[in-house]
Amino acid sequence: MKNKTMYAVLGVLSLLGPMSGYDIKKFCDKSISYFWNENFGHLYPVLARLEADGLIERDTEAEDSRKKNYKITPKGVEVLKDWLTLPVEYQPERSELLLKLSFGTKMELEATLSMLEAARERNELKYKQLSSIHSYYLGNEEAKSKPQYPYWLVTLRYGINSLEASLKWFGETMEFLRSYESK
Amino acid sequence: MKNKTMYAVLGVLSLLGPMSGYDIKKFCDKSISYFWNENFGHLYPVLARLEADGLIERDTEAEDSRKKNYKITPKGVEVLKDWLTLPVEYQPERSELLLKLSFGTKMELEATLSMLEAARERNELKYKQLSSIHSYYLGNEEAKSKPQYPYWLVTLRYGINSLEASLKWFGETMEFLRSYESK
DNA sequence: CTAGTCATGTAACTCGTTACATGATTAG
DNA sequence: CTAATCATGTAACGAGTTACATGACTAG
Numbered sequence: 001m002k003n004k005t006m007y008a009v010l011g012v013l014s015l016l017g018p019m020s021g022y023d024i025k026k027f028c029d030k031s032i033s034y035f036w037n038e039n040f041g042h043l044y045p046v047l048a049r050l051e052a053d054g055l056i057e058r059d060t061e062a063e064d065s066r067k068k069n070y071k072i073t074p075k076g077v078e079v080l081k082d083w084l085t086l087p088v089e090y091q092p093e094r095s096e097l098l099l100k101l102s103f104g105t106k107m108e109l110e111a112t113l114s115m116l117e118a119a120r121e122r123n124e125l126k127y128k129q130l131s132s133i134h135s136y137y138l139g140n141e142e143a144k145s146k147p148q149y150p151y152w153l154v155t156l157r158y159g160i161n162s163l164e165a166s167l168k169w170f171g172e173t174m175e176f177l178r179s180y181e182s183k
Numbered sequence: 184m185k186n187k188t189m190y191a192v193l194g195v196l197s198l199l200g201p202m203s204g205y206d207i208k209k210f211c212d213k214s215i216s217y218f219w220n221e222n223f224g225h226l227y228p229v230l231a232r233l234e235a236d237g238l239i240e241r242d243t244e245a246e247d248s249r250k251k252n253y254k255i256t257p258k259g260v261e262v263l264k265d266w267l268t269l270p271v272e273y274q275p276e277r278s279e280l281l282l283k284l285s286f287g288t289k290m291e292l293e294a295t296l297s298m299l300e301a302a303r304e305r306n307e308l309k310y311k312q313l314s315s316i317h318s319y320y321l322g323n324e325e326a327k328s329k330p331q332y333p334y335w336l337v338t339l340r341y342g343i344n345s346l347e348a349s350l351k352w353f354g355e356t357m358e359f360l361r362s363y364e365s366k
Numbered sequence: 367c368t369a370g371t372c373a374t375g376t377a378a379c380t381c382g383t384t385a386c387a388t389g390a391t392t393a394g
Numbered sequence: 395c396t397a398a399t400c401a402t403g404t405a406a407c408g409a410g411t412t413a414c415a416t417g418a419c420t421a422g
Contacts, residue, residue: 001383003409004279011286022373036282037275042410044375066373066418077289084290087301088280092220092382096187097271098341099219103194104334106260107267118270150363151287154356158281158349165348166341173337180333184381184411205401225382227403249390249401275410372419380411391400 002089005038005046010055010080013072015148018059020067021047034130034159055079109181113174120170127163134160184272188221188229193238193255193263198331201242201254204230217313217342238262292364296357303353310346317343 012024019027021043028038047070050056055076059069072080097119104112134156137143195207202210204226211221230253233239238259242252255263280302287295317339320326329335 001409004277004282005410008282011282011289014289015286020373021375032282032285033276035276035278035285037277039411040373040375041377041412048375068374080286081289084283084286085294085298088283088298090305091279093216093218094187094220095218096274098338099187099191099194099215100267100271101341102215102218102331102334102338103198103263103267105330106194106197106264111268115268115271122273147288148285150360151285154359155281155285157356158284158352161348161352162345165344169337169341169344173340176337177333186381188382203401204403222383223401223403224384224405231403251402368422370419370421372417374416376413376415378411378413380409382407382409384407385405387404388402389400391398393398394396 003046005042006050006055007080007083008036008038009043009046009050010072010076010083013056013070014077014080018069018071020069022067032155034126035155050076104177109177113177116170116174120167120174123163123166123170127160127167130156130159130163186229188225189233189238190263190266191219191221192226192229192233193259193266196239196253196255197260197263201244201252203250203252205250215338217309218338233259287360292360296360299353299357303350303357306346306349306353310343310350313339313342313346 008028009024012027013019016027021040025038025040025043028036047056047068051058051070054073056070056072059071097115100115101112134153137149137153137156143149191211192207195210196202199210204223208221208223208226211219230239230251234241234253237256239253240256242254280298283298284295317336320332320336320339326332
């Protein structure tokens with residue numbers, strides 16, 4: 001479980017050019033929060049360390065007084081590329097929803113169902129948000145002209161695809177549990 | 184991000200009866216690793232604390248010499264049930280695969296594709312494993328007679344359903360990226 | 367003038383991982 | 395006899411979260 005925040009920072013800076021810590025956080029929240037999240041408490045120390053290690057540096061041009069804009073260095077690019085070619089690390093699964101559900105016999109059916117319903121609604125909301133971004137992308141020539149376009153499109157589709165599958169499961173599962181009980 | 188290991192322990196003990204730390208770990212690895220994982224370094228201290236707090240206690244009956252068997256106490260059951268009715272906590276997403284993929288322009292297409300292929304193969308293997316457990320369940324009368332049966336079935340289906348969706352996405356995505364490049 | 371947002375940071379903390387240590391038992 | 399597995403633990407560490415502090419600027 002190595003520090004992945006640093007690679008996220010390097011990647012974002014290499015894709016979008018000089019940015020401040022605050023901007024990086026905003027970008028995460030706004031554009032990639034469905035698959036990546038950062039918080040200030042971790043981000044700022046990582047930025048300091050990346051600068052100390054010479055992987056990023058202050059961008060003196062276009063100084064916005066109170067912002068600390070960083071740009072990636074050639075050394076930073078190298079480190080990023082090395083990481084990109086490494087296989088994706090195995091991440092042990094931990095789903096609180098499924099854990100609770102597997103203890104279903106220890107709670108009331110109604111409680112289980114309302115837990116599922118709450119989770120389903122959250123997913124449905126996310127699904128709608130991602131879908132609307134998706135259709136925006138498909139109809140926007142400027143977005144399409146960017147080199148990142150195909151990659152952003154497929155990540156988006158991953159999110160949409162997963163949510164779609166989960167919504168289907170929620171429906172089937174709630175139906176199944178209700179009918180199983182009433183036998 | 185409260186300590187969820189303790190609830191996992193309480194739940195497992197309440198479902199399966201007295202067990203040792205070693206057995207709990209084995210159960211996680213064998214039966215629920217597709218949605219929950221534990222490791223000894225965390226598990227043993229948590230067991231000690233749960234005992235100190237009176238949520239579990241040593242089971243003196245059927246002592247297996249070198250095993251420390253724990254059973255859940257009434258207080259432990261209460262704590263478990265309180266937690267079960269709480270809504271599932273929001274878990275910020277962090278997918279290394281999608282992060283890397285979103286930086287796709289910074290690497291060779293071939294490297295991206297082989298990263299995807301490796302991930303796809305892992306998922307396919309898991310998919311086959313879960314599917315075989317699923318069909319075993321459906322044909323096993325003893326499993327069906329247990330009160331947990333409907334809950335274990337639906338968690339299993341969650342795993343299968345997600346993997347199925349991801350496999351579909353992997354196929355489409357690799358195809359899309361290849362054809363996008365060659366234009 | 368005041369509330370909110372912009373922007374950067376630090377300190378304390380908790381969770382979970384990794385690596386190591388130990389001793390007992392069992393299989394070949 | 396030896397290697398593997400059973401079984402329990404500890405120490406050190408690192409990642410990431412939460413809460414707090416600070417100051418500047420901005421909209422009503």
